[in-house]
Amino acid sequence: MTAVTTSVPALARRPKPRRNVVAHVFLGVLVLYFLVPIWWLFVASTKDTEGLFAGSSGAMWFDKNFNLVANLQDLFTYNGGEYLRWLGNSLLYAVSGGLGATAISVLAGYGFAKYRFPGRNLTFSLLLGAVMVPMTALVIPTFILLSNLKLTDTVWAVILPSLLSPFGVYLMRVYTAEAVPDELLDAARVDGAGELRTFFQVALPLLRPALVTVLLLSIVGTWNNYFLPLAMLSTEKLYPITVGIGLWEQLASSNNGGGHSLWSLIIVGSFVSIIPLVVAFLTLQKYWQGGLSLGSLK
Amino acid sequence: MAVHGSTVTPLPQDSPQELPARPEQVDSKRAPRIQTVMARRARKGWLFIAPFGLVFVAFLLAPLAYALYLSLFTKGLATGTRFSGLENYFHAFSDPQFLKGVGFVVRFSLVLIPVQMAVSLAAALVLDHLTTRLAKFSRLMIFLPYAVPAVIGALMWGFLYSPSFGPMQQVFSLFHASAPFLLSQDNVFYGLLNVVTWQWAGYYMIIVYAALQGIDPSLYEAAKIDGASTWQVAFRIKVPMVSSALVLILIFALIGTLQFFSEPQILGPVANGSITPDFTPNIYAFNLAFGYAQFNYASAISFSLGIIVFIAVYAFMFATRKKGSTLS
Numbered sequence: 001m002t003a004v005t006t007s008v009p010a011l012a013r014r015p016k017p018r019r020n021v022v023a024h025v026f027l028g029v030l031v032l033y034f035l036v037p038i039w040w041l042f043v044a045s046t047k048d049t050e051g052l053f054a055g056s057s058g059a060m061w062f063d064k065n066f067n068l069v070a071n072l073q074d075l076f077t078y079n080g081g082e083y084l085r086w087l088g089n090s091l092l093y094a095v096s097g098g099l100g101a102t103a104i105s106v107l108a109g110y111g112f113a114k115y116r117f118p119g120r121n122l123t124f125s126l127l128l129g130a131v132m133v134p135m136t137a138l139v140i141p142t143f144i145l146l147s148n149l150k151l152t153d154t155v156w157a158v159i160l161p162s163l164l165s166p167f168g169v170y171l172m173r174v175y176t177a178e179a180v181p182d183e184l185l186d187a188a189r190v191d192g193a194g195e196l197r198t199f200f201q202v203a204l205p206l207l208r209p210a211l212v213t214v215l216l217l218s219i220v221g222t223w224n225n226y227f228l229p230l231a232m233l234s235t236e237k238l239y240p241i242t243v244g245i246g247l248w249e250q251l252a253s254s255n256n257g258g259g260h261s262l263w264s265l266i267i268v269g270s271f272v273s274i275i276p277l278v279v280a281f282l283t284l285q286k287y288w289q290g291g292l293s294l295g296s297l298k
Numbered sequence: 299m300a301v302h303g304s305t306v307t308p309l310p311q312d313s314p315q316e317l318p319a320r321p322e323q324v325d326s327k328r329a330p331r332i333q334t335v336m337a338r339r340a341r342k343g344w345l346f347i348a349p350f351g352l353v354f355v356a357f358l359l360a361p362l363a364y365a366l367y368l369s370l371f372t373k374g375l376a377t378g379t380r381f382s383g384l385e386n387y388f389h390a391f392s393d394p395q396f397l398k399g400v401g402f403v404v405r406f407s408l409v410l411i412p413v414q415m416a417v418s419l420a421a422a423l424v425l426d427h428l429t430t431r432l433a434k435f436s437r438l439m440i441f442l443p444y445a446v447p448a449v450i451g452a453l454m455w456g457f458l459y460s461p462s463f464g465p466m467q468q469v470f471s472l473f474h475a476s477a478p479f480l481l482s483q484d485n486v487f488y489g490l491l492n493v494v495t496w497q498w499a500g501y502y503m504i505i506v507y508a509a510l511q512g513i514d515p516s517l518y519e520a521a522k523i524d525g526a527s528t529w530q531v532a533f534r535i536k537v538p539m540v541s542s543a544l545v546l547i548l549i550f551a552l553i554g555t556l557q558f559f560s561e562p563q564i565l566g567p568v569a570n571g572s573i574t575p576d577f578t579p580n581i582y583a584f585n586l587a588f589g590y591a592q593f594n595y596a597s598a599i600s601f602s603l604g605i606i607v608f609i610a611v612y613a614f615m616f617a618t619r620k621k622g623s624t625l626s
Contacts, residue, residue, distance in 0.1 A: 027419075031440065034443055058465065059464055059465035104350045111347040123347065123351075130354065135601065137603045138361045142361040163357070165356075227560060241447075258465045273447070277446070284456050
């Protein structure tokens with residue numbers, strides 16, 4: 001039985017120098033594999049177009065011209081600064097979709113875990129079924145539905161469907177059942193706290209680790225989403241960064257950049273776009289590392 | 299922290315006042331009042347579920363029902379929209395383009411999932427075994443691709459595969475050979491396999507790793523005293539103990555792969571035609587809907603895909619079910 005323990009302090013594992021060398025080499029190879037593309041992206045975003053295609057020092061090392069600053073200027077001013085706009089849109093979609101989905105998930109997870117209302121088992125089975133429905137299969141029907149309501153090609157067409165997170169509800173339900181004792185809730189009720197107040201003041205503080213995890217997962221999900229905004233939006237000004245870069249890539253490969261080489265913009269744009277989430281994950285690691293195991297608790 | 303040894307499955311031994319009041323159990327005169335209080339409180343549970351219920355109905359049930367409805371009609375140029383029953387489904391399941399896409403994603407998951415699980419399990423076991431600073435650093439770096447959008451990940455690998463400015467050509471030319479183009483007709487399967495493994499293995503590794511960290515360490519001590527080697531501890535204790543985490547990532551991987559879209563869609567323009575508009579069922583549905591405005595048929599394809607995934611995952615869970623396991 002695994003408990004909600006997030007990490008067990010390193011126990012007295014006797015060091016085994018010889019085997020650890022092999023293990024470290026294995027890790028080194030893995031790290032190399034996972035970092036190579038990101039390193040390449042960084043190096044490539046410091047090159048000018050000529051350096052990119054016919055550089056002097058190969059694809060994995062810096063060219064003689066260090067062109068990062070000029071590339072960034074180019075990126076942020078190209079076509080009226082549309083890149084910055086896309087970045088802002090991504091932020092809007094990810095934060096509003098992520099916060100909304102998390103709030104909805106924590107409420108529902110708590111409801112499923114702590115109330116024996118009629119119809120609970122049926123609705124929870126429905127929810128588990130929903131975890132297995134591929135979200136992209138819903139995109140086209142949702143598009144048609146929203147287009148009847150004249151809501152496609154608006155920010156709502158991206159934000160509202162992002163609020164659906166059956167897996168978030170499942171995680172919150174599992175965590176609430178383990179982390180919030182019924183006795184504590186009853187004690188609060190005896191003291192005269194209403195149901196909402198009991199939730200906000202007693203249960204919610206205990207749910208913080210799961211809350212951060214679900215928030216990060218849903219923000220990443222929305223930030224990285226491509227299919228939904230691609231289907232919903234046709235106005236370029238509303239694009240998130242993923243769809244925007246996809247558009248540039250199509251233009252670049254069909255040579256419609258109007259004489260402007262879009263490839264270096266795509267590369268430096270890709271590099272800039274991964275910075276926010278990478279920084280968020282590195283700084284928030286102590287919150288999400290334990291939380292990600294929640295789904296597999298038993 | 300309230301850490302009970304309890305299970306996730308609905309708790310049978312709940313405090314009695316939380317149970318729906320059962321008349322035969324309560325026989326005092328105050329019982330009816332307590333019952334109504336309890337029932338009223340239980341009903342408040344619905345208030346907590348309500349926001350999710352709303353989103354669930356609006357963006358899951360309604361689209362599914364609407365897709366089902368639309369898929370039962372056919373829009374003809376001359377005839378207008380007419381009811382056609384299951385015609386679209388008969389068409390879909392005899393449509394070579396749709397079947398080709400389904401065949402591809404099924405083959406792809408059959409190869410991808412074992413590879414991905416092997417990589418993430420191996421990495422997690424090694425990281426669980428080592429406690430050095432390098433191991434901690436590696437854990438973060440292996441996880442990093444999860445923070446990279448699939449679109450960007452696919453683009454990066456597309457560049458790395460590129461014969462004109464990727465590093466592969468440079469490496470191969472050292473040996474006077476020409477690098478294989480990993481997006482060509484013959485190689486695109488492996489090219490994509492690599493992209494997806496790179497993207498997701500770290501995330502799965504963290505899930506397995508966290509489960510490994512939750513194992514009671516005294517088990518290892520006991521095994522060591524019994525003379526078990528590190529390998530035996532890993533495969534006889536650790537792997538079975540994290541089996542529910544493994545099942546979870548397998549389900550994630552299965553759902554994710556069957557709805558494959560972003561990576562092939564992004565690599566399409568640089569793949570010289572080896573990624574066709576019917577490459578995966580999702581790409582096919584997207585092109586039917588937005589390229590040809592065949593919304594009825596696209597709905598049928600979407601709905602079929604949803605059903606296929608649902609059945610595949612359900613069958614898998616049924617096959618691996620055990621008491622108290624994941625998503626039970």
